[in-house]
Amino acid sequence: MAAYRRPESLAEALALLAEAPAPPLLLAGGTDLYPARAAAEAWGRMESRPVLDLSAIRETAGMSDAGDHTRIGARVTWAALREAPLPPWFDALRSAATRVGGAQVQNRATLVGNLCNASPAADGVPPLLALDAAIELASRRGTRRLPLGEFLAGNRRTALAPDEIATAVLVPHAAPGARAGFEKLGARSYLVISIVMAAAVIELAEGRIARARISVGACSPVALRLAGLETELRGMTVAEAPAVLRADHLAALSPIDDVRATASYRRQAAQVLLRRLLTRLAAPAIREAA
Amino acid sequence: MNAPPPRLPKLTVNGCDHAVAAPPDARLSTVLRDRLGLTGTKLGCDAGDCGACTVLVDGAQACACLVPLAQAEGVAVLTVEGLAALPMGMALQSAFQALGAAQCGYCTPGMLMAAMALLQAVPRPDEAQVMAALGGVLCRCTGYRKIIEAVMAAHRFLEAPAAVPPAAGAAVGSRMARADGWPKLDGTERYGADSAPADALWLRPIRSPHARARFTLGDMAPLVARHPGLHRVLTAADVPGRNGYGIYPDIKDQPVFAEGLVRYRGDMVCALVGEREALDAIRTDELPLTWEVLPPLADPLAALAEGAPPLHQRWLDNVLTTGRVVQGDAAAALAASAHVAEGAWQTSFVEHAYIEPEAGWAQRIGDRIEVHASTQAPYMDLEEVAGVLGLPHESVRIVPTACGGGFGGKLDVAVQPMLAIAAWLLRRPVRATWSRAESMASSTKRHPARITARAGCDAEGRLTALEFEGIYDTGAYASWGPTVAGRVPAHSTGPYRVPHVRSRARAVLTNHPPSGAFRGFGVPQAAIAQEALWDRLADAAGIDRLEFRHINALRAGDSTATGQVITHSAGLAACLEALRPRWTALRAEAATANAGGGPLRHGVGIACMWYGIGNTGMSNPSTMRVTLEPGGRPTFHNGAVDIGQGSTTVLLQIAADALGLPANAFALVLGDTDLTADAGKTSASRQTFVSGRAAMEAGLALRDAILLRANAGPEARLALADGVLMVDGRPLHLDTPLEGTGRFDPPTTPLDANGQGVPYATYGFAAQIAALAVDTELGIVHLQRIVAAHDVGRAINPLLVEGQIEGGIAQGIGLALMEEYLPGRTENLHDYLIPTIGDVPVIETILIEDPEPLGPYGAKGIGEPALVPTAPAIFSAIRDATGAEITRVPALPHRILEALPR
């Protein structure tokens, strides 16, 4: 493959990828790739892989309602998500979209790039885990769908095969009237990588929680759903939900000490964020400010 | 797969089409700058973190450093150079100029472009909209408040008439816009990376990734042969003169290129010189470089331990310098005190994080060398370059480029010595720009300090004694370490009467980056300890914290711990009095807010500071010159570098009023060591006071010469009419040029072994209040307001003084709450956090003018004083809100949570 290609169709992109002698670098908005390049070059580690730029592929543009799910194409940026008239269960994702980087990053960075980069602190992951989103992967061999939790294999590791491209995120519809929210904690106001974040999607039936889906990010190699908490919340009223939360619901988290915070702080902050999130979602008809 | 036919990418920038011969994945930022010559777009990180490179791509703001050229094809790109053609763009620039929204100007193009994206959609935005739109652009100088103001006001400048410049004699005290302001707004200002000749080669340093290691370099010939564009590899053996530099004439301990041993991560091993593309392709692991990694001394306590290996043979105990102030008998006075408080504090490395990384270029002209670089100290650069080349001073010319922020970090040389060596040996212009990671790894930092202190007061709250012990991690080389160790004990009491003092600060060498000069030279760290003690003593004595400080404030006639009697201009009591009503009101508001309960606890804190202007007990003269050619304009030869703080404007205001002509009548000659006299370095808050006084003398001297020639009396009015000088309405025709020179060296005396003497001719004083809320469940601080009262002697330009105060406060906020440089771990601007536009609250500035008789028109300095009280005031407020004593700085959320009383 030439040093740089920017195909306009998926077929062409998949062909280039399949025929490339060595796996090229897949480029979307570049907001993870270019900084990584700068960091490596600063210490003399030059990147010499060819680049396959996915930003012109027709088939991956835009969002659409596909009947039982929403399809978010791989080219969709955070800014587009931020501005889109999406149903209320997207409020957590939309809130994340307003908090990723600054306007410059939101304008160019893609949601799918955020997922494929697979950072433990990726703001897109908790909201999508709480929506049971799947990722669509295409290759010349065909197309497959993986639940996001399976696609994300670890810190900066995914299940993407060398000949595959992620083409979309698929988000199943939630019950009408579902409530969703996102909390992000960072050490400054803008341009900040999360110390902890939490997302929740709550569906109600007859005034009680029919399904609660709750996730916490930046406290484990891949953000986690809190299954125990979700089960306990079923059948409660939203007003009762915050008091249900206990430390042992977060036992599966495995936070680490790093430059941003200590592990024990993360664990404690996660619980506080979750409690506040559940409290906020208990207030009726308040939609997450975008 | 068939290769597509070769085709040049096309770009549409500011309405013009360009075919660009650059790789399709090249960063748009480098294409704009290097291929199209549009250097108004600035680079600060190449990582999306600083936003200096913000341009509009298809109307939306984007970091040009993250946009591949190919993705910008076929869409309109707007850069700062295209702004003035749009009415709103021009209005925005005018608002920035009139309201002082640009200081060094390096972030300004990015700010303007981000603001433009907003204004195109929302012509009259509110504050929240401005913050959201500009949240992705960092500014290290302004504290953002004037930027917010300017963006909100931009629409008013669509039709506003141009501001009227101050008339003759009315410049001092006016809010005159920056004399050097416009080039910072239209993209024409030339910083270190903007002006090298087209044929310049590039220099790329190879630095140590290890904190302590021995290394050997093998034969470079195969590497050079493999890379045709690589012209030469420079090593220690190539240094023509002395392979060492350093701030002190007798301490040239930092090698240009290490000699087989590196002492910190970032130390220089060698440098590659050649064509840009060739250098960019060379991997470090291709070099014949072998390492023997040694265990580093990563902590000053380890370096002080018995048997620790010395960093340098010259300092076998790793103690670079010890500074001391002893007066009276502190131990006895403490024993006799009604109340005693004590504590231990630890602060972190703080990075200057000027948005402009170190950059410049050099060329050899015959047997002279010229270095053009971003600097705070041209004459010190001149000495260093002469030293490493083994040349006499006359053979070196330093031409400072515009400086995109310094804060002390550009007092040390960076690119200068190695560029000079390369250009000298290769006889070609050579340029260099550090990457952000390289800048952060290699440049000096604020000293991390470990402080233990004990203080007492009597039953009436009068301070009795202070014992202070500071261990300052000075890193691998001396840099400004001795200055810090000297300044700290002299300031350790803060601006208060403390009769008995025993104070010591030691600068200890470690395998860390060199700690150098950073706004305040160690004093901000000491102020954290001292102000925390005062809070505790005030509580113990049952006295309001503001009143406690008022009782103890140094006043004219008082004697300091160094035995100096302050005769004039001690405005601390006036600052506190000015703050008193705000203090009372804010405390009442906090009490009301707390009455409701909940996890958010409100608090109000206060802290004071003093700051000696100029060098500590050392001569630091400045010379200024004003000339008048027959038939010409007066020319102000000003060698003081304006690093954004505004000296070009302030000194002009002073010289203009002294001469008696309007400031806009002057031509300016700035910085160049061939054309201006030594004004000393831009540091220690000294330019307004020291160079200002010299500028005043120069203006007065020229005025005297004119009046003598015109045979006019001292009250005569000067004017320029069509290039002719008028004295009292009569033309004065000159046949020879006239000149006025002014020199000022503030009167000080060296400190003796007990730190007694007159270290500074004058001091700035200030008090600040911080009002905030602490989220006691998350350890997050929400700053609500800072009220700052500063005694500046005389505000030569209140607009610029406010800008210094707001910028200093922003840095103080960073120091207090988020900034922690960890070598190898926070070498970028996303792991190392500085305040963004959303992190600086409303700032109220109160200027106190207690004139300093030695200063020009009564002025003192403001650069550093602005930062010193902020962090202690914030910690005072956190304690007020929650009872948490902050002893580990920065107060990151997890540290605050740990400090909360349980």
Ligand SMILES: Cc1cc2nc3c(=O)[nH]c(=O)nc-3n(C[C@H](O)[C@H](O)[C@H](O)COP(=O)(O)OP(=O)(O)OC[C@H]3O[C@@H](n4cnc5c(N)ncnc54)[C@H](O)[C@@H]3O)c2cc1C
């Ligand atoms: C200043 C700044 C601030 C930031 N702040 C945040 C933040 O607050 N929160 C946060 O979560 N992130 C943040 N980021 C990271 C980044 O912006 C996001 O992860 C972004 O969503 C990545 O998208 P992109 O399109 O730019 O990806 P790219 O950089 O183009 O790619 C990212 C990775 O995904 C792969 N990839 C991209 N698209 C595909 C595809 N279709 N198929 C397969 N692989 C693909 C790439 O190969 C690469 O490995 C920030 C980045 C910057 C520069």
Ligand code: FES
């Ligand atoms: S240079 Fe592009 S964001 Fe810093």
Ligand code: FES
């Ligand atoms: S003016 Fe903003 S960085 Fe200097």
